[in-house]
Amino acid sequence: MPQTYEVRSRCAAGTPPGTSAKMTTAFICTHMYVPPFRLFILLPCVFLGTCALPSPSPPPWSDLAFDDRLLTRLIVRNAGPETIDYEWASRALEMSRELRSDSLAPGDSVVLFLPLFQPVRTYLFTAPGGRANLHLLPGIHRRVSWDGQHWREDSPLYCPLRRLETELPMQGPETPYTGSWEEVMAYYGPREKELLEFADSLRRAGTTQEWLTDLLEQQIRLGVAAEIETIRGYQLMREGTIPALPDTLEERINRLLANSALVEAPAYHHLQLRHHFLQPPQAANGGDLVGAMERNQLEAIIRELPVTEERRHDFLARFVERGYHDARAYGTKSALIDKALSLLPPAYLNYLTGVKDSIDGVRSVNQGLVEILDAPLVDRAGRQVIPRSIYSGRPVLYKFWFPGCIPCRRQYPFERRLREEFPRLRLVYLAYATPEERWHAYLDRHATPADRQLYWDVTAEGAVARGLNSSPRYVLFGTSGAVICARCPPPSDPALSAALSTLD
Known part of the structure; x- marks a missing residue:
C-alpha cells in the first residue's frame, strides 16, 4: 500500500x-x-x-x-x-x-x-x-x-x-577546467549576473520574504566563488601545483570570507574549506585530499571564522556531529574530532556523546566487513568467486567502491604507483550498492588499476550494517592470509606503503 x-x-x-x-x-x-x-x-x-x-x-x-x-x-x-x-x-x-x-x-x-x-x-x-x-x-x-x-x-x-x-553548481561539459582565468570568468560572470538579476526581480516584486531574497543573493555570490575554487582544485590535482588566482578574484573571495553576515549561508563553508585547502603549504602536502580539507576546515573554524565565541562553539559542534556520521571519524579523522571536543563547553558534550553512541550501535550490528571476503561474490563472467581464495601467498588489497564514487576514482594514480612499488601486490575491486548492469557498463567504459573485479549484491543499508559507511574502503591481507588492516589508509597516504614494506 x-x-x-x-x-x-x-x-x-x-x-x-x-x-x-x-x-x-x-x-x-x-x-x-x-x-x-x-x-x-x-x-x-x-x-x-x-x-x-x-x-x-x-x-x-x-x-x-x-x-x-x-x-x-x-x-x-x-x-x-x-x-x-x-x-x-x-x-x-x-x-x-x-x-x-x-x-x-x-x-x-x-x-x-x-x-x-x-x-x-x-x-x-x-x-x-x-x-x-x-x-x-x-x-x-x-x-x-x-x-x-x-x-x-x-x-x-x-x-x-x-x-x-x-x-548551481553550473559545472558541465562547457566548464573551462583547463582554461585561463579570463575564460573562467567569461563562463561564470554572465551566469552569476543572470542569477542576481533573478533575485533582484523577486526583491522588487515584493512577493518573497526579504530574508529569503538575502539568502538567495548570498548563496549566488558564495556559490560562484566556490566553483571557481573547485576549478583551481581540479588544476592542482592535474598539474600538481597550486594555480594562483588573479588579484581581483583573490580579494573578492577574501572579502566574502571576512563578511560575518554570510557565515550562515551553506555555500560559505563550501567556499571556506576549498579556499583554505588551496593555500600553501596545506595543498602542497598532497596525498589525502579529503583529510587535508577537513583539517583546514577545522583550523579555519577555530582561527578565522568571523563570529562570536559562542557561535564558534556551534560550528565546532556541527563539525563533530558530521564527523561522527562520517566513517573517517573512526580513523584518520578521530584526532580532529578530539581537538574540536577539547574546545567545547560541557553543555555540548552530552548530546554529541549520544550521537556517537547511536551511530556506534548501527555500525556494530553485524560482525564486520572482513567476513564478506569469505563469501561467494560474482565476477565479470558471472562466476561465483570467494575473494580470499583468488590469490594465495601474495599480499592482497581489497577495495570497496561503487560506480560514480569520485574519491574512488581519485585513488587510481596512487593505486597504480603502489602496484609499481610492490609488484607482488594484487588489487581486487569489490563493487557494492549499485545495480549489476551499471557496474558492467562502468567497467566497459573505464580502465581501472585492479587485477580482478567482483560484485557484491547488497544495498547501501546492508553495507552500513557491515560497517561500510563510506568509499573507498581498503582491506589488506598479508602473504599468510592474515588481516593486516581492516580499515587501511588509502593508497594516497604514505602509511599504506609503509605497511606494505614490512610484509614478506
Missing part, C-alpha cells in the same frame, strides 16, 4: 515572478509562499496585479543555537509511474530517514528528519532524475515529488530557491 505523508502548506496559487520560465526545465514549482496572516493583504492582488508585502522580518533561525535546533522534515515522494532508486550524499540524512529502503515505488514517500540551527544544502541522487540539489531551512518543512519527468516543488517557500538549485 502506498505510504503517504501530508504537509500543511501555506500558499496561494501561482509562482514567484520571473521563475517559471527558468525552472520548468528541471524542477517545477507549484506554489508561492504567503504567510497566513498576510493572506488577506494579497487577496486583492489576485485581481488587481502585484503589491508589496509589509516590512521584512529576520529569518526564523536568526536566534537559534546548536543546542536548540529545530527538527526539520524533508519528504521525497515518487508521483511517477515507475519505481525510482535513490541515495543521499549526506550520511546524516541517510541515517535519519524513516523508510529504510533504497527505492521508492509509485506513490511511496521517504521521510527524513534533521535538527538544524542554520540552512544546509544536500544532494539526492536518483535514477531516473539525476541529482537533486536541495536546501533545507531550519524548522521549515519541505516536500518534493518526482512526476516521472521532472522534480516538482510542493513546499511554497522553497520555490525561489529552485532556480538556484537548478543552476
Whole structure:
C-alpha cells in the first residue's frame, strides 16, 4: 500500500515572478509562499496585479543555537509511474530517514528528519532524475515529488530557491577546467549576473520574504566563488601545483570570507574549506585530499571564522556531529574530532556523546566487513568467486567502491604507483550498492588499476550494517592470509606503503 505523508502548506496559487520560465526545465514549482496572516493583504492582488508585502522580518533561525535546533522534515515522494532508486550524499540524512529502503515505488514517500540551527544544502541522487540539489531551512518543512519527468516543488517557500538549485553548481561539459582565468570568468560572470538579476526581480516584486531574497543573493555570490575554487582544485590535482588566482578574484573571495553576515549561508563553508585547502603549504602536502580539507576546515573554524565565541562553539559542534556520521571519524579523522571536543563547553558534550553512541550501535550490528571476503561474490563472467581464495601467498588489497564514487576514482594514480612499488601486490575491486548492469557498463567504459573485479549484491543499508559507511574502503591481507588492516589508509597516504614494506 502506498505510504503517504501530508504537509500543511501555506500558499496561494501561482509562482514567484520571473521563475517559471527558468525552472520548468528541471524542477517545477507549484506554489508561492504567503504567510497566513498576510493572506488577506494579497487577496486583492489576485485581481488587481502585484503589491508589496509589509516590512521584512529576520529569518526564523536568526536566534537559534546548536543546542536548540529545530527538527526539520524533508519528504521525497515518487508521483511517477515507475519505481525510482535513490541515495543521499549526506550520511546524516541517510541515517535519519524513516523508510529504510533504497527505492521508492509509485506513490511511496521517504521521510527524513534533521535538527538544524542554520540552512544546509544536500544532494539526492536518483535514477531516473539525476541529482537533486536541495536546501533545507531550519524548522521549515519541505516536500518534493518526482512526476516521472521532472522534480516538482510542493513546499511554497522553497520555490525561489529552485532556480538556484537548478543552476548551481553550473559545472558541465562547457566548464573551462583547463582554461585561463579570463575564460573562467567569461563562463561564470554572465551566469552569476543572470542569477542576481533573478533575485533582484523577486526583491522588487515584493512577493518573497526579504530574508529569503538575502539568502538567495548570498548563496549566488558564495556559490560562484566556490566553483571557481573547485576549478583551481581540479588544476592542482592535474598539474600538481597550486594555480594562483588573479588579484581581483583573490580579494573578492577574501572579502566574502571576512563578511560575518554570510557565515550562515551553506555555500560559505563550501567556499571556506576549498579556499583554505588551496593555500600553501596545506595543498602542497598532497596525498589525502579529503583529510587535508577537513583539517583546514577545522583550523579555519577555530582561527578565522568571523563570529562570536559562542557561535564558534556551534560550528565546532556541527563539525563533530558530521564527523561522527562520517566513517573517517573512526580513523584518520578521530584526532580532529578530539581537538574540536577539547574546545567545547560541557553543555555540548552530552548530546554529541549520544550521537556517537547511536551511530556506534548501527555500525556494530553485524560482525564486520572482513567476513564478506569469505563469501561467494560474482565476477565479470558471472562466476561465483570467494575473494580470499583468488590469490594465495601474495599480499592482497581489497577495495570497496561503487560506480560514480569520485574519491574512488581519485585513488587510481596512487593505486597504480603502489602496484609499481610492490609488484607482488594484487588489487581486487569489490563493487557494492549499485545495480549489476551499471557496474558492467562502468567497467566497459573505464580502465581501472585492479587485477580482478567482483560484485557484491547488497544495498547501501546492508553495507552500513557491515560497517561500510563510506568509499573507498581498503582491506589488506598479508602473504599468510592474515588481516593486516581492516580499515587501511588509502593508497594516497604514505602509511599504506609503509605497511606494505614490512610484509614478506
